Amino acid sequence: MKKVKIALLGIGTVGGGVWEIFQTNKEEISNNCGCQIEVAKILVKDPAKKRDGSIPQHLFTSNFDDIIKDKEIDMVVEVMGGIEPAKQYILTAIGEGKHIVTANKALLANHGDELLEAAKNKGVKLYYEASVAGGIPIIHAIKESLAGNKIQQIMGILNGTTNYILTKMTKDKVDFSEVLKEAQDKGYAEADPTADVEGYDAAHKLTVLASLAFGASVEFQEVYREGISKITPIDIEYAQELGYAIKLLAIGKEKEGVMELRVHPTFIPESHPLASVNDSFNAVFVKGNAVGDLMFYGRGAGDLPTGSAVVGDIIAIVKDIENVKINGYYAHKKLEKKVKPMGHTEGEYYIRLIVKDKPGVLGAIASLFGKNNVSISSVIQKGEGIPEVSLVFITHFTKEENVQAAINEITNFQAVVELANLIRVENGKKRMGA
Amino acid sequence: MKKVKIALLGIGTVGGGVWEIFQTNKEEISNNCGCQIEVAKILVKDPAKKRDGSIPQHLFTSNFDDIIKDKEIDMVVEVMGGIEPAKQYILTAIGEGKHIVTANKALLANHGDELLEAAKNKGVKLYYEASVAGGIPIIHAIKESLAGNKIQQIMGILNGTTNYILTKMTKDKVDFSEVLKEAQDKGYAEADPTADVEGYDAAHKLTVLASLAFGASVEFQEVYREGISKITPIDIEYAQELGYAIKLLAIGKEKEGVMELRVHPTFIPESHPLASVNDSFNAVFVKGNAVGDLMFYGRGAGDLPTGSAVVGDIIAIVKDIENVKINGYYAHKKLEKKVKPMGHTEGEYYIRLIVKDKPGVLGAIASLFGKNNVSISSVIQKGEGIPEVSLVFITHFTKEENVQAAINEITNFQAVVELANLIRVENGKKRMGA
Incomplete structure (x- = not known):
């Protein structure tokens, strides 16, 4: 697989996020762009300063010339912020025919036209998704x-x-x-x-x-x-x-x-x-x-969300350099993934039963849930004094097949008229983002 | 400016939307892709059927061969729906080296892998933004x-x-x-x-x-x-x-x-x-x-939102065919636009005044608004019996400079202690999307 070399200018919050994403999502990124992207140099003020131990020391340089004169580096990723020297670095890199990714909104707001005109004239790309609203594309x-x-x-x-x-x-x-x-x-x-x-x-x-x-x-x-x-x-x-x-x-x-x-x-x-x-x-x-x-x-901010936007831009440019034609479904190769059977999925459940209003019914149903390892977080019973009432349960986080087994036993129970509804609960408050 | 020719398969809801977008946004589209896109043929069952009068009759054909054998047509846009003959048409068009845009979710869900593999092997693009969630990219x-x-x-x-x-x-x-x-x-x-x-x-x-x-x-x-x-x-x-x-x-x-x-x-x-x-x-x-x-x-649906997604895909492919390098700010040319002075902007306004609680104050203030052509939709006065009270106004839709002129006179009025706040109201209920 071909390698594309890039350089980072700065390794603060956003730069650190970009580095972490390249480490964590190496496989996805290679698969999405059909080649390997290597961070070959990182420009910093003081290469000797103590930093994230996962970054090899030899990548750091305080000399911009080390980057600009390296013909193997195709792209410069500016994540240092501020107007100068960021602007001068970008213009110099464009002059050397390197593509640019930047997250620098102040620079773009003040000198965007000049920078983009320079990129256009040189025939290189200048992308800046991360400059506005962080991870939002x-x-x-x-x-x-x-x-x-x-x-x-x-x-x-x-x-x-x-x-x-x-x-x-x-x-x-x-x-x-x-x-x-x-x-x-x-x-x-x-x-x-x-x-x-x-x-x-x-x-x-x-x-x-x-x-x-x-x-x-x-x-x-x-x-x-x-x-x-x-x-x-x-x-x-x-x-x-x-x-x-x-x-x-x-x-x-x-x-x-x-x-x-x-x-x-x-x-x-x-x-x-x-x-x-x-x-x-x-x-x-x-x-x-x-x-x-x-x-x-x-x-709109943070190392990884903003880093996500920067990496998206880097991949887009790499695909262009490598002339990777993406047709949606197809990237480099198709991954092998399995589908989980519905019974093995997990979640919370809303279950509404119509039951005969007799003493002991709630206890009996609750026991049948318990027997099938379904624990209950809420129960609502409404409409006292009428022969058939709604009994509503919200379960704790549990397996679909346990719920189905419990329902099977419960609907066979003589005091239960019918299962009026079963609706799955997603992103239950206790497990946001589970 | 160079011309790229495309053909539509079908001219129902989505196809009609695509046609309308090309007519209405001709200038924006040319500017965004650096060339002119021409709908050169439209495949229909019955070319004689009465349709949207803005479509020249000579574009209609019931013969797919008219499209597939036209070497000047670079792209086929499938907006007919259904599995067959849409699938066969797309495969044939791919075979002839034409790029594809489709809005057909049922076709993609059932035969996506086959179609995309064919496109990949032939080196053409197959885009399908419109197949999911209409205009949402x-x-x-x-x-x-x-x-x-x-x-x-x-x-x-x-x-x-x-x-x-x-x-x-x-x-x-x-x-x-x-x-x-x-x-x-x-x-x-x-x-x-x-x-x-x-x-x-x-x-x-x-x-x-x-x-x-x-x-x-x-x-x-x-x-x-x-x-x-x-x-x-x-x-x-x-x-x-x-x-x-x-x-x-x-x-x-x-x-x-x-x-x-x-x-x-x-x-x-x-x-x-x-x-x-x-x-x-x-x-x-x-x-x-x-x-x-x-x-x-x-x-997620509708002629224009879905058409927007189809046209976005068409432009992306045309830019690729024409090798248009877009650096964000720069498309074909920069448009000349002016910025409206703040005083000429219009909206509704929330205005909170601190006033002395005396008879006639509300009437006097209301007159000053009226004199400056600012009409009031709501007034709230709170805190009776204390010497200084908040008086809150929401205006009707009006010009910023009228509001500023009114405020200028009002704050000079002796019963007014101060302008506590002025906040602009956007998307007031009466003018959603104004």
């Missing part, structure tokens, strides 16, 4: 999947810190400054929170998104920007009374060649999908003239 | 953006008809059969509703998604399938009492080479993002080991 979607649409509107919750603060203010009815302090103590917010709470971060991301969605040049300075520091629990209470949630939204609209670009706290109806995007989650709502309303929801 | 996301992940779970609301029925049963507390009949009368459900209500349609889509997400062969027959016809308003009521919503979910999980594949009505916690996906909307929830939880939400 919104850039790919706008750039490729929605290419047949005229995009009329984008509305995004693009900053996790402010969404976390607003959620907490709403739930606990506490002041902005109190939640901010707590978030800073926990490391969710920066010591200098200005970029997040005053909306600069969201405005950077809106600049990148709007430019793509509307196919125009967008200047960061043209984005209207207002932060959340003036929001009080009183405003949140009024919002709720009126049927709204307050969110920091990044809004881009376009009509007849005129764009609206603004970031500000916003009332949105509680019924709107963005209203229930809570905590540090991000979401982007897009309206296209063909596709209608679309929403993308996920983790 | 879930296939592109799994295939490309999440290529660095090991996908652990997919859970989707993949059938709009059943989601509409369950939503209606929940809101109106009426029986399945009653809602089904109403949906049939309105044309939302088929005369023979089996494919939808018994979960076959969702199982077809799960087959396609799971095959991609888990990189394995998935047989449609291996998917456990149960429909919604046994769900009653009583079960929905119990679900709500216990904190759940009932949804028809298509669930795929994978662990250590063993897949779970099942379609059945499911209890999901009300706090889960899928629980609030209502009416005919679709959504897909994906869990990757790097990206974490992601959700995609949108229109």
Whole structure:
């Protein structure tokens, strides 16, 4: 299998996530792109500094020339952040014909046109999915999947810190400054929170998104920007009374060649999908003239979610370099996987029985569940004094075949009129994401 | 600008949507793919039948050979549905080296491996974004953006008809059969509703998604399938009492080479993002080991949303044929667009004033709003008998500069202590999607 060599500029949060993903998902990644991707160099300030022991020491260099002059390195992945020297490194790498992946929203918002023009002229790719909304593939979607649409509107919750603060203010009815302090103590917010709470971060991301969605040049300075520091629990209470949630939204609209670009706290109806995007989650709502309303929801930050976006871009470029034609089902090879028989699946179960209302019936049924290793978490009985009543059970996490065996015995029990329904419970609260 | 010729097989709902998108978004599409795409032939049973007058009569043919033997046609877009003759047409077109776009989930679920193997061997592309969840770009996301992940779970609301029925049963507390009949009368459900209500349609889509997400062969027959016809308003009521919503979910999980594949009505916690996906909307929830939880939400059916997915695939293939390198910002050319000054934007506004609690204050403030052409939709006054009270207004749809002018006069009014907050309202209920 052919090898493609890449270099990382920086190995902080995002770079560390990228490294971890390449280690953990080695097999999936090779299979998805039909070749091996090797991190051949990592640019750092101080190669001697103590770091993640899984990274071989010889990969570190403090000399950018080691990367730029290595003809075997096809791609430079910029995950160092900041404007300079990131910008100069990227331009130099483009000049050497290397493809670029970057997660740097501030750089793109301020110098995106210049960088992309340079990449276009040199015939290399510059991808930047990770620059907006972390792991959510919104850039790919706008750039490729929605290419047949005229995009009329984008509305995004693009900053996790402010969404976390607003959620907490709403739930606990506490002041902005109190939640901010707590978030800073926990490391969710920066010591200098200005970029997040005053909306600069969201405005950077809106600049990148709007430019793509509307196919125009967008200047960061043209984005209207207002932060959340003036929001009080009183405003949140009024919002709720009126049927709204307050969110920091990044809004881009376009009509007849005129764009609206603004970031500000916003009332949105509680019924709107963005209203229930809570905590540090991000979401982007897009309206296209063909596709209608679309929403993308996920983790907007963090080493692995952002790393996922970076690695997705790296794979896309590698497939292009290697001219891998992917037809959907087919990657490098088909994996051998088995299907689990339904009886072996596990979950919680809602079971509704119609039973004769006689003493001892509940006890007898409960015993039959127990005998089949099905334990019960809730029971509801309604409608006393009528001859036939509904008896509703929610089970604990258990095996489907145990439930079926119990049901088989229970429905043969003379006091049970019928099994009115059995419905599976997914993502039960106690096992979110199981 | 170069021209690429394509042929449509069929011009029903989806084909009509594709045609309309090419007419309406001609400029955007050319700009996004750097060439002109021309629908050169349309295969129909009866070319003489009366149809959409915007389609030139000479495009229609009932002879597949007219398409297959036309060397200028690079791509065949199958939007006729059904297994045969769609399958044979696609295989023949692949044999002639033509690229394929299809929206046919039943065909893919039953013969996907065979078709994709044929495309792979011939070196042509076969794209099928529209086959699952209409306009939601879930296939592109799994295939490309999440290529660095090991996908652990997919859970989707993949059938709009059943989601509409369950939503209606929940809101109106009426029986399945009653809602089904109403949906049939309105044309939302088929005369023979089996494919939808018994979960076959969702199982077809799960087959396609799971095959991609888990990189394995998935047989449609291996998917456990149960429909919604046994769900009653009583079960929905119990679900709500216990904190759940009932949804028809298509669930795929994978662990250590063993897949779970099942379609059945499911209890999901009300706090889960899928629980609030209502009416005919679709959504897909994906869990990757790097990206974490992601959700995609949108229109799962309809001419334009499904057409959007088909056109996205067509553009992706055309860009590949023409070797168009897209760097995100840059397509064919940058459009000239202006930014609207903030004062010219329009919306509704939440305005909270602190005022002295004296007779006539509300009237005076209301007059100042009126004088500046700001009309008020709600007023809330709280805290009587204290010297300074909050006065909250929600305006009707109005211009930002009118609101700012009104606020300027109001805050100069002696009974007004301060403007405590002004927050913009987006997607006000009266103007959803404005």
